[in-house]
Amino acid sequence: MEKSNRPLIFITNDDSLHAKGIASLVEVAKEFGDLVVIAPDKPQSGMGHAITISHPIRLTRSTIFEGIEAYSCSGTPVDCVKLGVYEVLHRKPDLILSGINHGLNSSTNVLYSGTMSAAVEGAMEHIPSIGFSYGDFEEDADFSAPMAVAREVIPQILKNGLPKGVCLNVNIPQGPAEALKGIEVCRQAYAFWEDRFDKRLDQFGRPYYWLTGTFDSREDATDTDLHFLDQGFATIVPTQFDLTAHKAIAGLKKIF
């Protein structure tokens, strides 16, 4: 890559290098910097913060985005970030972008999300990082609304940076860009999957299970991502990797 004074932006996702979401993000991001893209070679939704340690990882150069250095990777989204920083770039990029995910990663879905785990890994590397997720699962979804949001958020974070150890979880509700009511900074909602397994029998009569279920909010609050998404706003949840439940320490110290 030639030397440039433009910001170096690293892009990944969890829907694979062939998803429309990442192409949409590349299209927006190239207005703001020089790009390097490393994305999984197959869909990696639901991979959370998984890393590949029991088998080796492949990295293959791709010409999918004209004029942009891109690779497909056999690993997870977090592997893509680690490979990007330590093996391909040999330096920290100025910004990491992940997405645009086909489907929301609001509320506790952040824990299962490969898209957001890539952003969290970026925060652990002290790199400003943003995950974008859109409320439409379709392969050929119209990404103009999340692209409009990305076009607003990216330059602000390039200019202002982010607090140490914090990345952004940006979700955009399904619908045309004109219908968006605005952007709200808020907290992760307290909501959970009521899981269900679809049990079937294979050709030998042996059972197998598909994970399914419904997502239910357990609170009626008006300061959460689920609330604002329902109202037609895009949401930004600042997200951290310190999982310590600090408030619980004192009580446990009385027991142990």
Add this chain to the structure above:
Amino acid sequence: MEKSNRPLIFITNDDSLHAKGIASLVEVAKEFGDLVVIAPDKPQSGMGHAITISHPIRLTRSTIFEGIEAYSCSGTPVDCVKLGVYEVLHRKPDLILSGINHGLNSSTNVLYSGTMSAAVEGAMEHIPSIGFSYGDFEEDADFSAPMAVAREVIPQILKNGLPKGVCLNVNIPQGPAEALKGIEVCRQAYAFWEDRFDKRLDQFGRPYYWLTGTFDSREDATDTDLHFLDQGFATIVPTQFDLTAHKAIAGLKKIF
């Protein structure tokens, strides 16, 4: 399973049903309740909070633990918890135990850990949940020290429960039980992997990569799990699934 007044304890891990660590945990836990075990059919270290959504999951009855209902599962540790609660037990157990992991899950390793993600999933289901990890990777490690800690922690949590949305990350340093200095409740240390990729060439001259690296602490604090493990204590970090960086909300609201 016959009706019993004893607590119902669900056990899983990420090292597979065949690991010495889970056998050690079963041995301790059966003193305190009736057990059901579902564990991965192959090692799932580093799987984080991954779930299996792109292919079906297999669940196979196992007789590995005499007199105990046990299954091997083709999915991840989080899949095991979901299958346990929703498909096998059809009710919430009184306690979820995960481990004993071969290797520590202190500091930010909690994010990559399948062992701890199973406990976090338990917390999301409002079930008191504990992950145990021991500082010895060996297949035939001497688990007497972590077993002694589990024997102390399990009855306390059965008696006192845990705050809503909180599980425990319990780590035990390598060494004999007699050498343990005690148990300390503390916070997750601020430390990270300095990743490195071991690049090799296959028989066709094509590169592949093994993820490796060194784990470095970036702080000199005396209230962290890494500090107390270094001093010879077992550590308990209360761990939550709310990733919101609450302190960052106000600053971001000035921008968006």
